[in-house]
Amino acid sequence: MNTNKELQQLNNRLDKCCRKLTAAKKRGDKEIIMQAQAEQEKLRKAVAVLKNQQGKEVSEKTEAIKSLPFNRELSKQEQADMGKLKKTVRGLVVVHPLTAAGRELGLSQVTGFAPKPF
Template sequence: MNLKQELQQLNDKLDKFRRKLDAAEKRGDQGVILQFKQEIATLTKRIANVKGQQTRQLNKKGADVRSLPFNRALTKAEQADMGKLKASIKGLVVVHPMTALGREMGITKVTGFAPKSF
């Protein structure tokens, strides 16, 4: 299971436990309230751990892409025929500014990174 799926499942469980906690508080069931508060605390800690792991992976991928010796913004024509561009340039990595990697790298235009100039 990848981190994105795990994070989604953890958030679903957290939502479920919060709803059950609300119901237990309405009933006044102290034992169940304490149990769900502990569950929520452990899930919150696990979610923070998974998010940190995602951030580390994204930073590593960004560093790998940045280490490629050549980069430049892609023209609209190149963006329109991305398949042809990728086929002609071996090792090309295209980063869009609206993706997580693009936001992390701080790019503002669709940029191509490659081992040699293109």
């Protein structure tokens, strides 16, 4: 399964568990409180593992992008007709500054990375 979907499901389960814990504390049900706290801790660990895995995936992706020898910022016209640009430049990778890879690379503009000048 996709790590984003898996992370979302774990966060939903964690949120549900938190609400369950709050309700149990209001009732004073110690058994349910203990179960909810244990489940909550287990889910938090799983979320941390997935976030770490996501970080590694993004780092690997950015390293692969950095290894491409040529890069430059794309003009608004090139961005408007991305299909044509990608057909003319083989191996072009476009990185937006608001994506995880873009933030890690420290980009301020939409940038294209390619094995050859374009």
